[in-house]
Amino acid sequence: MAVAPSNLKFTLLSALIIGILVMQTLVGFRKGNYFTPFMPYPMYSTAHFAGERLDVSHKVFAVEADGTRREINAARDLNVDFWRFERRFVARLMQARFDEAAPFLKVVIARYPATVAVEVDNYPMIITRDGPRRKPVQTIVRIRRDQINEAIQ
Numbered sequence: 001m002a003v004a005p006s007n008l009k010f011t012l013l014s015a016l017i018i019g020i021l022v023m024q025t026l027v028g029f030r031k032g033n034y035f036t037p038f039m040p041y042p043m044y045s046t047a048h049f050a051g052e053r054l055d056v057s058h059k060v061f062a063v064e065a066d067g068t069r070r071e072i073n074a075a076r077d078l079n080v081d082f083w084r085f086e087r088r089f090v091a092r093l094m095q096a097r098f099d100e101a102a103p104f105l106k107v108v109i110a111r112y113p114a115t116v117a118v119e120v121d122n123y124p125m126i127i128t129r130d131g132p133r134r135k136p137v138q139t140i141v142r143i144r145r146d147q148i149n150e151a152i153q
Helices: 005-027 076-079 082-094 097-111 145-152
Strands: 055-065 068-070 115-128 131-134 138-144
Touching: 055 082, 055 097, 068 076, 068 115, 076 082, 076 097, 082 097, 082 115, 082 138, 097 115, 097 145, 115 145, 138 145
Parallel strands: none
Antiparallel strands: 055 068, 055 115, 115 131, 115 138
8 A cells, every 4th residue: 555645744744743742741741851852941830929939049159267258150260151050069069969069169279279168148039929029148058168178089
């Protein structure tokens, strides 16, 4: 039984469209980059409600003995983009996985040798009926120099 070229084209195109729709549906239920290039779009994000706190951004500081805080800039100090900074450095510091952040900590210590601690500050927001509002800045992680030295060895 021979298939007409127009029917074959229609069948292949239909199969492709169905495949794309199935992949996009699966992305809505899985986290991670398993389905690249089918990425999770914001329409799959979770809802946020009044009273909920959002972690908007973090800043990392090298603290010196006299209390001077030097902000560690992702591009200038570590030569990485924002996402690598957040996911590979800040997130690991917040999870107390200092050994996994060791390559970044080595760079910080080399750039700021007088560092006695590294601190991560959180700049949160809270959802209100009138829209998002800033909350006070909080230092959420403080890593002492001895902990840094242990991690980078």
